[in-house]
Amino acid sequence: MKNITRVLCMVALLFPLGLFAQKEIIIEPATLTMEVGQSKQLNAYVMENGKKLDEDVNIVSRARRALSIDSTKMAYAIAPGVHNIIAIAAGVRKDFTITVNYPALAEIKIEEIPEKIYAGTPIELKVKVIDKSGAVRDNVDVTFETKSATIANVDAFGMVNTMVPGKATITAKAEGISNTITVNVVKNPIVSIQLDAEGNEARTGDVFHFKAKALDKNGNEITDAPIYFSFNGKSDNVSQSASGLIKQDGRFVADEAGRYVITASCGVASASKTVKITAREVARKIELVGHGSVSDKHTSDFWVWEGVDGRDYAVTGTWGADGTAYFWDVTDPASIFKIDSVQVDARTVNDVKISEDGKICVISREGASNRKNGLVIIDVTNPRDVEILSTFDENMTGGVHNVFIDKGYVYALSGGQKYYAINIKDPRKPFAVSKFELDTPGHAIHDVWVEDGIAYSSNWGDGIQLVDVGNGIAGGSPENPKQFASYAYPNKANHAAFPFRSPSTGKFYVIGGDEIFPYGLNMEGPNMAGGYLHVIDFTDLDNPEEIARFEIPYAGSHNFWIEGETLYVAFYNGGVRVVDLSGELMGDLRKQGREIAWIIPNDPKGYVPNAPFTWGAQVHKGHVFYSDWNSGLWSAKVEPEKPKATKIQSK
């Protein structure tokens, strides 16, 4: 008997569906429609060959945040929609749906209607539809109508065009409810627009600040006049459109050389100005200088520094390999050669950093054989004979992806969720003094960079976080980090951040870089990345504004460096890009011709041959150094900038 039971069990495990095929779960009620906020008791049981079995049935919602079902099979309708439910008993399941109706609409709100509208000027109605559950609905068609069309008419999108003074009623309707408002159209006193700008000639990428005033017949300014800025243009290149960006505060930037007409209008009054835009012409030659090959493994991040002996050195990490970091002599950038290495228990040394005095190196560990990762502190006073001083893994076991050294502290990421400040003033006895971690749901972090006592962390969906770790702006210190500003952008891909205080404008920008791989994974050959740099104007810390971008088609941003007013950015398969950041920044920097130079490290003897995948860039003593995932460490030299009057030959 025991053996038969065993065999039956084995068969049951092999053919569970076949064995129980005749079983069926019955749900009562068979169909169910609910209202938001309602609860309903479900009943479920198993039938087999017409007999009701005494077996447990569990009912589970596949959309538990919209419709939850508890262990007593009570269903709670939370949000509208058709929700998929699964009923499970031993060896049998049933899929069914419960419909939760959308609540009836409660209100159509029309917001921010000005007290008076000057005849001839348009306004756009800001409409919000709210249902009886209090939810704002964006899946409802709203129609508009007016019975005072001679005073004001309204189009299908809620744009109101005003004609003559008077009161006009406008009605918004949706699913049986409506809201009627009255707009007060008054006589338009505006007879002219005065439009001023700093000049009428500039280069592509230079930002104009147009000032417009609406004036009455006596020349008095009408301060509450709605002024609308627009532009049209003609490119010098006949096959190119005259693109640019204009903001409704009068800022304008052109992408192409040509003539642009900027117009400020208020009703029938308008004024235009023509500006001549010439090509930015910042392109310079860049020449490959040297290469320190790493062809047996992937290379990760690097750092170049002047050693205590006055010579120049670099350290590079390795990725997905044997935990090695290499030390190089780069005093002659044309002759880069290895001088030492360390190997630690890791598979990836993702990041490497050097202290300001050139004596201490910190490398990160991921993929340790005992799964206890962390960081390693190395004496690089003599880079030809480096010495591991200590390791630190307390709270770091999840892997340290990136680190930064600032004034005796290491800021080290932990497990991709937070960073710790670690005192390394005695590098043989490091100890953590604080941590910074967001409290948002599902928060994650990728990088941290410290400058002038401010830590700039890159937090994917939570964007760029500015934390006072000694600057004093928010009373913070390494022991007591204080967050004081942030900016998150919609694609949730913030991977790196670098501050840029513009010398020519005084503006405080932070450049945030994406890391995205939209084209999948190719382990055998070249890969392509996506994503771009976002330029955020943090001059007003409470109201940061994303104002510009730098994007390379079919390549993606990674690590970058800014020196003076020049950006050096690794764009993975797009190599290193050198970008002019001079002046105010706005719009599409690449289209504006701000790219000074580019170089791609293509190595037929690389770890993956001919598959450039540039990791990062750094400028040191006039040379651009850059590491490449498949080929090691490189150096290049950008041709010096020539006097403006000299004709520059493009690359």
Next chain:
Amino acid sequence: MKKILVIGAFSLLAIAVQAQNYYVYVTAESEDEVSVIKFDGKKAETIKTIPVGVWPAENEGPHGITIAPDGKHWYLSMAHGNPYGTLYKYETGSDELVGSVQLGLFPASMQISPVTGLLYCVNFNLHGDMVPSSVSVVDVETMTELTQITTGAMPHGSRLSSDGMKHYSVAMMSGELFEIDALNLKVLRTLDLDEASKMAGMDHSMMDHSTMDHSKMGEEKKTAPKMDGIDHSKMDHSKMDHSGMDMPAMKHSTFKPTWVSPHPSKNLVYVAGNGSNEVLEIDADTWKVTRKFVTDKGPYNIDLSPDGKRMVVSYKTAAKTGVWDLESGKELARIDNSQKVTHGVSISSDSKFAFVSVEGIGDDPGMVDVIDLTTNKLIDTAYLGKQAGGIAFWKIER
């Protein structure tokens, strides 16, 4: 009807005896690859490598792998995301990706119940704070995470009872064994494994138990450690916000359980004590330790042969594999693995061979050692990408 089933089962067994080629899927955690290993009875080799993940320059860490009971799909847990890991569903044979769903922090080992059809995956949260983590329950037909059941700190080893109705996992840092109702998705019982191990270590034969008060022992075992007497097994932790908590007081288990495997036909479960170098046999009826097996250093994963005769234990620290006879409780062999850091074990469906993944260190290749369970000898080794980890027996093919 019974006769037909018995004949059918014996026919299946007869076919299995003639089997020649064995196939396993194994992950290479630091390579972001999954390899298919073929073993023909003498030679083991990687016959296919499947790149997994989506980020070329980030290590996503494929950790756990399991085959569906019907053999049509394999499932892979990717440990690292931003921050949550992901479960991927692939078709066996073609190895085409057919679906994915985001789970919790560092999703790791998992199994599908042939009875409920649901997949149960522990959210290991290996590198997180010492707070309770969870078991994700996934409807694999639609790749939807149905719920997360809160268990202990660093849950690992996700295995189902032979009837598919009970799910077992252990919490490595809080030292607990969890039994979950696989149908109703509730924690039924917990066991403090540090206490259970100590109790099992006592020589009760020499003790006078007559004056002992046993009335509170069960309660103590069911109580989560150092939680002020609160019975967390009865609480709904799903809506707890741990983000603002600093919970340094949670117990750090010295037993450090890393795996649990139920017996294929008896109501017993076997728990690896990675920190105490022992495997405990626990009677799932009485919820008490019945035997303790003293092992080499660092027992990590366990698999039991489908015939119920052998227990194979990976000794991670010792870089060895132990083969135990379950009836006698004796270790039949302690076999040196091909390199350091022994990881997972998966036994063939005919109970003849154990496939053991061995991580290696640094840029060592990952390896799969094949052990003959009749001779208890290592027969051959297959090589794959770095850090061979999760391993799942797929099929025998003639």
